């Protein structure tokens with residue numbers, strides 16, 4: 001996934017972003033959280049990033065472009 005992401009529409013959401021849940025997979029290294037926009041609608045991954053410590057960071061948005069989930073595995 002090498003498409004360019006404009007950060008501005010997401011940065012403006014950060015002040016209102018609330019964590020409403022975390023992943024329950026039980027993996028000790030899983031730090032996946034869900035935001036208030038996580039719901040029934042389709043969430044789409046728009047950022048995939050390999051972190052320096054070898055993890056995979058994936059960011060999801062919902063159909064309206066609201067940040068819905070942050071996955072760190």
Ligand SMILES: [Zn+2]
Nearest residue numbers: 023025030032
């Ligand atoms: Zn998990």
